[in-house]
Amino acid sequence: MKVSHQVPALAKRPALRGRLTGRLLGWALALGALPAAAQQLPRAGRTLPIDTVRQIVDLPAATIDSLAAEPLIELTVDSARLAWLQTPTTLQELVGDRMSCFETAAPHQFNNAVMAYVRLFTERQRGYTQRVLERRDFYFPLFEKYLAKYNLPDELKYLSVVESALLPAAKSGVGAVGLWQFMPPTASDLRLKRDEWVDERMHPEKSTEAACKYLRDLYRIFHDWELVLAAYNWGTGNVQRVIRRTGKRNFWEMYPHMPAETRNYVPTFTAIMYAMTYAKEHDLHNSSMRYQHYEQLDTLTLHGQALDLRRLSRALGYADSLALQRYNPELRHAGLPAGYRPYVLRFPATAREHLGDVDHATLLAYCQPAAELPRPLAPLLAQLNGVEPWSTGSQLAHADTEAAAPHLRRLNYTLRRGQTLATVAERYHVSPAQLRKWNGLRKDQSLKPGRQLLVLVPAPAAAAPHTEQTLVAAVAPPPITVATLRHAAATDSTLQILAAANVRYARLAQERTAREVAQAQELARVKKQLAARAAAQRRLSIAQAAAAAKNAAATRLGLPTDSTTTDDAVAAAVAPTPSQSARTAKRRDNTRNAMRTESVASVDATTEPDLAPEDANATPPSRTSRTSVASSPVEGRTTGRTTTETRRPREEKTEAAPTLYTVRPGDNLTKLAQMQGISVEQLKAWNKLTTENVLAGQQLRLAAPADATALPVAVQNPAPRHAKNIPSGPKLETHTVQPGDTLFSIAKRFGLTLTELKRLNHLASDQVKPGQKLVVGG
Numbered sequence: 001m002k003v004s005h006q007v008p009a010l011a012k013r014p015a016l017r018g019r020l021t022g023r024l025l026g027w028a029l030a031l032g033a034l035p036a037a038a039q040q041l042p043r044a045g046r047t048l049p050i051d052t053v054r055q056i057v058d059l060p061a062a063t064i065d066s067l068a069a070e071p072l073i074e075l076t077v078d079s080a081r082l083a084w085l086q087t088p089t090t091l092q093e094l095v096g097d098r099m100s101c102f103e104t105a106a107p108h109q110f111n112n113a114v115m116a117y118v119r120l121f122t123e124r125q126r127g128y129t130q131r132v133l134e135r136r137d138f139y140f141p142l143f144e145k146y147l148a149k150y151n152l153p154d155e156l157k158y159l160s161v162v163e164s165a166l167l168p169a170a171k172s173g174v175g176a177v178g179l180w181q182f183m184p185p186t187a188s189d190l191r192l193k194r195d196e197w198v199d200e201r202m203h204p205e206k207s208t209e210a211a212c213k214y215l216r217d218l219y220r221i222f223h224d225w226e227l228v229l230a231a232y233n234w235g236t237g238n239v240q241r242v243i244r245r246t247g248k249r250n251f252w253e254m255y256p257h258m259p260a261e262t263r264n265y266v267p268t269f270t271a272i273m274y275a276m277t278y279a280k281e282h283d284l285h286n287s288s289m290r291y292q293h294y295e296q297l298d299t300l301t302l303h304g305q306a307l308d309l310r311r312l313s314r315a316l317g318y319a320d321s322l323a324l325q326r327y328n329p330e331l332r333h334a335g336l337p338a339g340y341r342p343y344v345l346r347f348p349a350t351a352r353e354h355l356g357d358v359d360h361a362t363l364l365a366y367c368q369p370a371a372e373l374p375r376p377l378a379p380l381l382a383q384l385n386g387v388e389p390w391s392t393g394s395q396l397a398h399a400d401t402e403a404a405a406p407h408l409r410r411l412n413y414t415l416r417r418g419q420t421l422a423t424v425a426e427r428y429h430v431s432p433a434q435l436r437k438w439n440g441l442r443k444d445q446s447l448k449p450g451r452q453l454l455v456l457v458p459a460p461a462a463a464a465p466h467t468e469q470t471l472v473a474a475v476a477p478p479p480i481t482v483a484t485l486r487h488a489a490a491t492d493s494t495l496q497i498l499a500a501a502n503v504r505y506a507r508l509a510q511e512r513t514a515r516e517v518a519q520a521q522e523l524a525r526v527k528k529q530l531a532a533r534a535a536a537q538r539r540l541s542i543a544q545a546a547a548a549a550k551n552a553a554a555t556r557l558g559l560p561t562d563s564t565t566t567d568d569a570v571a572a573a574v575a576p577t578p579s580q581s582a583r584t585a586k587r588r589d590n591t592r593n594a595m596r597t598e599s600v601a602s603v604d605a606t607t608e609p610d611l612a613p614e615d616a617n618a619t620p621p622s623r624t625s626r627t628s629v630a631s632s633p634v635e636g637r638t639t640g641r642t643t644t645e646t647r648r649p650r651e652e653k654t655e656a657a658p659t660l661y662t663v664r665p666g667d668n669l670t671k672l673a674q675m676q677g678i679s680v681e682q683l684k685a686w687n688k689l690t691t692e693n694v695l696a697g698q699q700l701r702l703a704a705p706a707d708a709t710a711l712p713v714a715v716q717n718p719a720p721r722h723a724k725n726i727p728s729g730p731k732l733e734t735h736t737v738q739p740g741d742t743l744f745s746i747a748k749r750f751g752l753t754l755t756e757l758k759r760l761n762h763l764a765s766d767q768v769k770p771g772q773k774l775v776v777g778g
Contacts, residue, residue, distance in 0.1 A: 106155035117271030226251035317354035
């Protein structure tokens with residue numbers, strides 16, 4: 001029997017390498033089959049049966065060459081894999097492969113949630129994606145500039161698409177506004193200003209920079225961009241609470257614990273990023289789309305001038321009067337009022353050529369709002385014979401003017417502590433419902449002090465026109481050219497209009513300057529007064545020391561002393577000028593019950609002006625050289641009383657001074673000595689006391705007895721009540737702390753610095769107590 005091996009036909013291979021491999025395998029099989037065929041050759045003399053059918057003999061494994069057997073096993077084809085390779089690729093697999101190629105730190109994980117939004121933006125909502133693609137080139141260069149400035153992933157620019165669809169004036173139902181949808185508290189934290197005229201949340205550059213700062217701060221907290229996006233949508237505190245509650249720090253692990261909006265936020269961002277990156281592959285571009293492109297912008301700076309944006313648009317050559325609002329979307333109205341804070345307006349640099357050589361002042365003068373809007377013409381009624389018209393033309397024109405005039409004016413009221421919406425409504429004679437409607441408040445919303453409320457109050461009645469000739473016809477503005485701009489100030493008198501608009505703000509500036517000058521003058525007057533008081537104290541100390549030295553020298557030499565000359569010298573050293581006396585009298589009336597001091601300077605500062613002539617001419621009945629220095633300035637002192645007793649001569653007051661005093665409950669020797677202007681040792685010596693303890697009802701002698709010749713001379717003539725003896729030698733000036741006094745107020749009162757006062761009294765802190773004695777000079 002003829003033995004042969006049937007080699008299965010190999011699959012057609014498209015490549016040359018496959019065909020060569022097949023041929024080599026065929027040759028190897030043929031060579032391997034030769035030994036087996038030689039073993040089966042018929043011997044001589046045997047006849048072979050005639051067999052036209054090919055027979056395949058299964059030979060033992062040992063007789064088959066390994067090179068021929070192994071390829072037969074490897075050449076088996078997996079039909080399932082072949083079928084999978086021949087099946088077209090699905091959209092989900094294609095999107096997954098493309099997203100895996102994104103090289104970014106921004107979230108780009110692919111799953112079924114992301115795939116659902118990819119189908120939404122590429123199939124069902126193709127129109128939305130196309131509108132976003134039209135505005136992409138207008139805003140993305142600006143976003144990329146600030147993202148690179150703050151070292152943030154460039155793909156975060158798609159976050160603005162998720163938030164606002166690249167509409168700068170977009171506003172959500174909860175009050176978020178702008179390209180990046182900032183809430184009012186967040187905008188205030190990021191220094192974005194908001195008022196009646198401008199909302200910087202809609203400013204493309206300022207809001208983009210604020211968003212970059214906010215995203216940078218969020219990444220410093222979470223260190224994961226998926227959690228950053230979740231916190232941007234839901235709030236930092238909410239995400240942190242979920243992290244503390246679950247102990248997880250991955251968005252997809254925290255996915256079930258978040259609200260539906262936040263769960264869909266990150267997949268939406270990833271789908272938007274894919275759809276706008278592969279928009280061409282999904283045929284989202286077409287010729288009917290109107291693409292916006294980034295433009296270089298020029299600026300116009302305003303310093304309080306009023307400006308009409310529509311007039312500026314016409315001056316720059318735009319047919320649309322509101323064309324510039326596209327470049328200044330933060331403006332809530334088509335212009336700015338006079339006196340507004342300095343502001344910068346933007347317009348395309350290509351429109352600059354329409355201005356020619358017009359200077360800045362002329363352009364601003366032309367762009368001033370019109371003083372009065374044109375009024376409609378009086379209606380002309382049909383005149384019928386025998387029929388009287390319903391009303392005259394002047395009456396209808398007057399009615400139209402009244403209807404066109406505003407009846408309300410806007411007021412901004414700041415809510416104070418303790419006030420409610422009802423109290424504000426009652427103050428302006430409106431209802432709380434109207435206030436809530438004007439300010440967009442809910443019925444149960446609570447208000448905090450400092451909240452700005454808009455109130456509409458009746459406007460003052462405008463003067464009605466008397467004749468029909470006062471009505472001005474509405475005339476279309478002439479065409480704008482460079483020549484008309486150059487002479488606009490002369491023809492339209494807009495410079496006068498600008499000056500009239502800024503009069504009120506100039507007046508306010510003058511009033512503010514006047515207040516500042518008055519405050520500076522008052523401060524200088526106080527400083528001058530304190531300096532004069534300190535100089536008087538120094539002169540008094542010098543005079544006292546000189547008089548004491550002179551008297552001491554005269555006593556040692558046995559010469560008589562001139563007490564009158566000494567008193568005059570001391571009085572001249574401390575006598576105030578007439579202007580100072582008038583100011584001192586006025587100040588004494590305001591502060592006589594608030595300040596009680598024991599210093600000699602304060603005694604002189606409160607001297608009555610009308611006692612000066614009497615003191616200069618009066619001579620006490622008996623005075624020695626040591627008492628002349630002590631009694632002259634002290635006896636001229638007033639204690640703040642305005643009775644006639646204080647204005648009597650010193651002799652009567654000295655004679656009327658009591659010599660015996662009955663101790664009352666709460667009295668002590670120190671208090672009595674201070675009241676009488678004597679020392680505790682003198683009281684003890686006069687009353688022969690060994691201790692300072694006294695009892696209520698006890699009689700004390702307040703003057704020296706007649707036989708007290710051994711006592712010092714200064715004790716023989718006690719000073720009046722509420723006065724204190726001034727010794728002949730230098731003495732420290734002291735002040736007793738009163739309730740309400742502070743160390744700073746005492747230092748300011750006596751012309752000292754806080755450091756000097758603490759050094760004089762060896763104080764380590766600023767704490768003082770009522771009744772405490774402080775050294776204030778000497």
